[in-house]
Amino acid sequence: xxxxxxxxxxxxxxxxxxxxxxxxxxxxxxxxxxxxxxxxxxxxxxxxxxxxxxxxxxxxxxxxxxxxxxxxxxxxxxxxxxxxxxxxxxxxxxxxxxxxxxxxxxxxxxx
Amino acid sequence: xxxxxxxxxxxxxxxxxxxxxxxxxxxxxxxxxxxxxxxxxxxxxxxxxxxxxxxxxxxxxxxxxxxxxxxxxxxxxxxxxxxxxxxxxxxxxxxxxxxxxxxxxxxxxxxx
Numbered sequence: 129x130x131x132x133x134x135x136x137x138x139x140x141x142x143x144x145x146x147x148x149x150x151x152x153x154x155x156x157x158x159x160x161x162x163x164x165x166x167x168x169x170x171x172x173x174x175x176x177x178x179x180x181x182x183x184x185x186x187x188x189x190x191x192x193x194x195x196x197x198x199x200x201x202x203x204x205x206x207x208x209x210x211x212x213x214x215x216x217x218x219x220x221x222x223x224x225x226x227x228x229x230x231x232x233x234x235x236x237x238x239x
Numbered sequence: 240x241x242x243x244x245x246x247x248x249x250x251x252x253x254x255x256x257x258x259x260x261x262x263x264x265x266x267x268x269x270x271x272x273x274x275x276x277x278x279x280x281x282x283x284x285x286x287x288x289x290x291x292x293x294x295x296x297x298x299x300x301x302x303x304x305x306x307x308x309x310x311x312x313x314x315x316x317x318x319x320x321x322x323x324x325x326x327x328x329x330x331x332x333x334x335x336x337x338x339x340x341x342x343x344x345x346x347x348x349x350x351x
Contacts, residue, residue, distance in 0.1 A: 166292070170343050232280075
């Protein structure tokens with residue numbers, strides 16, 4: 129099955145810094161989702177995007193549905209220690225298609 | 240509280256034994272899913288069910304089996320035919336197949 133490419137694979141940042149990560153696909157997607165997974169736990173939904181160009185925020189998190197519909201971006205502003213975890217993108221190519229997950233971006237925050 | 244529960248959190252089994260992982264949801268969701276997660280990889284779909292008494296294979300169904308006799312429950316059996324069963328297993332559910340999926344806390348299976 130297809131997997132989405134996420135970049136970067138891992139990031140080490142200092143508390144207070146902003147973070148950017150992205151997800152790309154060779155196929156056009158009509159839905160993009162961003163999840164966060166804490167160590168040893170299941171992923172938790174952060175943001176859902178349904179329209180090309182859409183920009184949606186959830187607190188310090190902002191995600192965008194790329195205009196080409198082949199990518200999506202997640203930004204975290206003013207990072208804090210509890211932002212540590214793995215961030216996954218996921219998307220659908222069609223309304224009845226299965227959800228495809230990215231390979232994840234591991235975020236580490238240092239004080 | 241509504242949610243998805245998976246039990247146990249950690250499971251150890253000897254090689255060659257079948258093992259069943261539990262997944263229960265009280266969200267009244269029609270669709271349920273099983274994923275496998277390995278280090279450094281994304282989630283891979285094992286099986287999914289869109290409605291009671293119906294289920295379909297995902298991308299990596301070999302060596303696994305499921306049942307969906309009740310709307311709330313979707314147990315996964317890891318059989319001895321699964322060549323590399325040690326992994327983190329995640330169950331998810333959604334209102335329907337096309338809706339956003341919500342995940343349980345996961346079960347870490349270690350085969351010795």
